[in-house]
Amino acid sequence: MADNQNISPDDQDLQLARQIGEALPNLSVLKSSSDPLLGRLFEYKDSVGKSETAISSESIWDSIQTEINENTGSARILKLSPAIRRYAVAAALVIAAFAGSYLYQNLTAPVLIGESLATAETISLPDGSSVTLRPHSKLYEMDISEQTAGYKLTGEGFFEVTTNPDRIFSVKTGQSEVQVLGTKFILSDWGNASTVYLQEGRIQYTSLNSRQSVELAPGQSSTVNETTETPQIANTDETSFTDWLNNELIFQNEAVKQVFSELEQHFNIHIQAEPGILQENLSGSVQLTDLPSVLSDLELVLGGTFTQTGQDSYVFKSNS
Structure with missing residues (x-):
């Protein structure tokens, strides 16, 4: 491939590379692209996804090389001509992107660590925190490290978080995220909305739709849904949030x-x-x-x- 300094800003290889870089790790946004190479690669990715097999970079490259050979009429390509150079460069980029996206999605897939059925269930977390799940709720582990403890909630839960100034504790729902250092709060994700009530401490509450955040003090609540721009804070009665615990x-x-x-x-x-x-x-x-x-x-x-x-x-x- 030519030296990067000699590549024009309008070069199709460079444009495709930028598209892929901006889209990672969510490559699905590129499905609307009219690029024929991307179309073929998405078809391949969808087919291996249905068979639940890992994405093979070699298989993708073999398919691309066969396509190039058929289009040029040669039995084997020994040297890439300018006419097909773009396909080779783009193929290498997309193979890496698809493989990286596949690994990213699998490594960050949530793991179910707690579930309540007809009755509430209390779960102890590794850092000493605890979560009481309302009936028919689930808690997933997302990202655990020395610096972060990330979870995902469906349903509703009462969180009692152990104070650790060196670690950020966060919980996501389908529409919101709570970040804390040490506190007690109730988070729900039902009725097409997500609501948080803070009992102790201090939290940051973010709408995942708009990425706008607010900070809550004890006795305050906030609700977001799919149309929320900036979450609003309300001073509310605790019993309307903790009643189900009784x-x-x-x-x-x-x-x-x-x-x-x-x-x-x-x-x-x-x-x-x-x-x-x-x-x-x-x-x-x-x-x-x-x-x-x-x-x-x-x-x-x-x-x-x-x-x-x-x-x-x-x-x-x-x-x-």
Whole structure:
């Protein structure tokens, strides 16, 4: 290949190299590219992905070399001509990129380390921290080192983090991330939103969609969803966040939709209702002892009936 100093900024090899560098490790953003070489490589990657076999750089190169041979009509290429030089250079770049992306994705794949079913479960972490998982929640290990302790949460959990000024403890949901040094907080990921409540210490709360962050003090909460730009901070009552730890659901002027969403998470069910009902507000409390009792209590308050339509699905209809 020519010396880098002699390569024009408009050189197709250089442009493709920059595209790949900017995209790593998420090469899927290049799928919209019109480059024929990238198209063939994505087809190959998809095919080996379906067969659950590792990506082979040699196989990719063999396919590219065969393609070049067919296009030039030669049985074997001994010297790359300018007409096919781009394919060779780009192929080497993309082979490295695809192999690196494959290894990156596998090395950073989350590992399930804790799961709760019908009851809450408390998990002890290696650094002495603990997590109480709300029913039907999961905790994954993402990145553990001397400097970081990274986890991923689905559902909801109460975190008691051991203070360590030399280590950043972080938890991600589908839409947010919490970073702390030592604290107690509750993080949830249900109802199409992620919410955090800080009980002790101090945390940084980030929307993964916009990358905007806020810092919370004890007694404050914040919620993000897929449309959140900058997370907003609210001073809130602790009992509305810690109630499930006492097997209770407390709601104060809460939308029925939010109450139903919380029940869906806690009991692993799905509830349907008319939009008008979902917008009504409720205040009160119910014991989360068993689902039939909870639904019966809500029927009295809402003036309607829950009908089971499937193994884990219900429909609420008002009596009026």
